[in-house]
Amino acid sequence: MGNALFKLNEGKEVLECKVQVETEMLSPIDLAASWRAHQEYFQPSRVRGTHDVTINPGLEGRAKNGFASGLELDLDKYVVPTPNMGSGVVYAASLTENPRSLLQTGSSSNNDTTKDILHNSTKGDSSLNHYVNTMKSTIGGHASSLEEQRAMFVDRGVGSPNFARPTMETFSMSNFKLDSESKGMPAAEGAVAAAAVADQMYGPKEDRKLAIVLVGLPARGKTFTAAKLTRYLRWLGHETKHFNVGKYRRLKHGTNQTADFFRGDNREGVEARNEVAALAMEDMLSWMQEGGQVGIFDATNSTRIRRNMLMKMAEGKCKIIFLETLCNDQDVLERNIRLKVQQSPDYAEQTDFEAGVQDFKERLTYYEKVYEPVEEGSYIKMIDMVSGKGGQLKINDISGYLPGRIVFFLVNCHLTPRPILLTRHGESMDNVRGRIGGDSSLSEAGELYSRKLASFVEKRLKSERTASIWTSTLQRTILTAHPIIGFPKIQWRALDEINAGVCDGMTYDEIKKSKPEEYESRRKDKLRYRYPRGESYLDVIQRLEPVIIELERQRAPVVVIAHQAVLRALYAYFADKPLEEVPNIEIPLHTIIEIQMGVAGVQEKRYKLMDAIHPTAGL
Numbered sequence: 001m002g003n004a005l006f007k008l009n010e011g012k013e014v015l016e017c018k019v020q021v022e023t024e025m026l027s028p029i030d031l032a033a034s035w036r037a038h039q040e041y042f043q044p045s046r047v048r049g050t051h052d053v054t055i056n057p058g059l060e061g062r063a064k065n066g067f068a069s070g071l072e073l074d075l076d077k078y079v080v081p082t083p084n085m086g087s088g089v090v091y092a093a094s095l096t097e098n099p100r101s102l103l104q105t106g107s108s109s110n111n112d113t114t115k116d117i118l119h120n121s122t123k124g125d126s127s128l129n130h131y132v133n134t135m136k137s138t139i140g141g142h143a144s145s146l147e148e149q150r151a152m153f154v155d156r157g158v159g160s161p162n163f164a165r166p167t168m169e170t171f172s173m174s175n176f177k178l179d180s181e182s183k184g185m186p187a188a189e190g191a192v193a194a195a196a197v198a199d200q201m202y203g204p205k206e207d208r209k210l211a212i213v214l215v216g217l218p219a220r221g222k223t224f225t226a227a228k229l230t231r232y233l234r235w236l237g238h239e240t241k242h243f244n245v246g247k248y249r250r251l252k253h254g255t256n257q258t259a260d261f262f263r264g265d266n267r268e269g270v271e272a273r274n275e276v277a278a279l280a281m282e283d284m285l286s287w288m289q290e291g292g293q294v295g296i297f298d299a300t301n302s303t304r305i306r307r308n309m310l311m312k313m314a315e316g317k318c319k320i321i322f323l324e325t326l327c328n329d330q331d332v333l334e335r336n337i338r339l340k341v342q343q344s345p346d347y348a349e350q351t352d353f354e355a356g357v358q359d360f361k362e363r364l365t366y367y368e369k370v371y372e373p374v375e376e377g378s379y380i381k382m383i384d385m386v387s388g389k390g391g392q393l394k395i396n397d398i399s400g401y402l403p404g405r406i407v408f409f410l411v412n413c414h415l416t417p418r419p420i421l422l423t424r425h426g427e428s429m430d431n432v433r434g435r436i437g438g439d440s441s442l443s444e445a446g447e448l449y450s451r452k453l454a455s456f457v458e459k460r461l462k463s464e465r466t467a468s469i470w471t472s473t474l475q476r477t478i479l480t481a482h483p484i485i486g487f488p489k490i491q492w493r494a495l496d497e498i499n500a501g502v503c504d505g506m507t508y509d510e511i512k513k514s515k516p517e518e519y520e521s522r523r524k525d526k527l528r529y530r531y532p533r534g535e536s537y538l539d540v541i542q543r544l545e546p547v548i549i550e551l552e553r554q555r556a557p558v559v560v561i562a563h564q565a566v567l568r569a570l571y572a573y574f575a576d577k578p579l580e581e582v583p584n585i586e587i588p589l590h591t592i593i594e595i596q597m598g599v600a601g602v603q604e605k606r607y608k609l610m611d612a613i614h615p616t617a618g619l
């Protein structure tokens with residue numbers, strides 16, 4: 001502890017100022033370590049001069065790339081098990097909601113349930129109403145003191161205990177997330193959170209709950225589009241669920257319905273299909289009452305009568321936007337029909353594949369006879385987006401934050417299969433030291449990995465017309481990309497590692513010793529915890545959203561060379577992982593995660609090129 005007394009003679013007046021400085025005793029070893037780290041940071045960086053976009057990389061990479069990478073010709077020799085999703089294809093439809101109204105015994109008839117839902121919807125969320133009223137009166141009225149007014153809008157960090165948590169009366173996003181009573185608030189930061197607060201305050205109740213009702217003939221990519229949209233909205237933090245009516249039909253009426261069941265003049269069949277659609281809608285509305293925010297209602301919904309039934313059930317409870325998928329490309333349709341027969345549970349017991357295809361085509365003709373394109377209400381028409389040769393969106397009566405984002409997401413999506421390769425940078429000097437953040441260069445092992453990666457990329461993408469290499473602006477990723485030649489490289493600030501704020505450059509042990517409350521807060525809620533003057537994982541997800549949109553939009557392969565926390569967030573999107581799991585997803589060094597995005601969903605494959613700390617001379 002150091003004390004100092006400063007005296008300032010201003011003419012006759014002497015100003016005194018006492019200063020007390022708290023210092024902690026550092027052992028000589030810690031002092032030396034922090035001096036070394038300090039020197040390392042101020043070493044001239046080897047990549048500062050490179051532009052954000054380099055199209056024709058220097059030839060020097062070619063020389064290095066030629067030798068010492070020692071990769072086997074057969075890349076499958078490096079394949080390692082994928083800990084999360086297995087190596088099989090995850091069929092999108094299997095990720096849909098289990099029909100609770102069918103699984104619960106004695107589920108009430110449609111009308112009773114609908115009446116119950118209408119009755120309960122007047123209760124609303126008392127604590128949230130109270131909260132919003134308090135906030136309205138504070139903001140609308142006059143906060144009692146200037147201090148409180150200033151405090152109202154200061155978001156003092158979610159997890160860091162260094163800031164007093166604002167009282168219930170002051171306004172701060174953290175209360176919304178932490179107040180377990182307030183439902184429908186996304187687990188998110190930034191724009192998503194701000195829009196949610198605005199909608200809670202000013203949007204009519206039904207606008208705060210959104211039903212995206214799919215419309216379209218079979219084999220138009222409805223289920224795949226529904227799954228993609230569900231994944232995107234969940235990743236942004238919106239409580240989103242995918243309700244597939246086909247699943248309800250199969251549960252209630254079995255999986256071996258022939259095409260006749262789907263005839264427009266088959267009264268029994270029509271009633272049965274409307275019944276399960278109503279059950280699914282009731283389940284979705286019940287789920288919204290319990291706090292769900294966006295329901296993706298996946299069915300053909302091919303007639304105006306059916307759509308009117310759904311709109312009537314949703315009246316006053318949620319906003320409906322119809323999402324119609326239209327496809328005129330016969331090749332795409334043929335491919336989708338064959339994929340559907342191959343993978344749909346409807347044909348799981350069909351031994352004769354071609355007979356299955358014929359039956360499905362017959363079912364299709366029955367739907368085509370009664371199909372009425374959407375012309376009513378709010379709608380988004382996706383026209384030939386599936387083929388990936390352009391396509392377009394037609395929209396009508398779309399407004400608000402979330403619908404706007406959904407349109408922007410859908411206009412950037414396509415189904416052209418292509419691989420996305422995710423990998424961390426090569427081992428860095430700070431990885432060896434166990435220091436987080438920073439901007440250190442690569443260790444010897446990290447440099448060897450960069451050469452192996454260049455070899456891998458050359459082999460894996462040699463059949464591709466083109467590809468691009470994305471890095472962060474930190475030198476450990478730029479240096480890792482350096483030996484790769486022949487592909488344009490782009491530096492993204494958005495791909496920089498999570499900002500550890502005041503803890504940048506420290507080891508976890510040093511944080512635990514010198515900032516135990518920070519360490520403990522992060523351990524307790526790593527997803528929401530924000531480093532003082534740094535970021536949380538929720539912050540990282542929000543800043544990665546433009547990267548996800550661009551990854552969806554790209555038609556050529558992309559190699560993303562980034563960081564542990566950033567890749568956890570990106571991987572969680574493709575693997576549709578719950579947000580709570582994001583901060584602990586395994587993203588080992590020197591491993592490439594290949595994500596294959598295609599018509600059937602997302603497939604994952606992992607290649608481990610070498611160990612982290614002790615490089616092997618040549619594989």
Ligand SMILES: O=P(O)(O)OC[C@H]1O[C@@](CO)(OP(=O)(O)O)[C@@H](O)[C@@H]1O
Pocket residue numbers: 424425428431435436437438497498500562563564565583
């Ligand atoms: O969220 P945690 O588990 O701390 O992981 C993030 C940390 O991983 C590290 C390595 O410790 O990332 P990377 O080396 O991939 O850039 C740190 O820089 C970063 O702070």
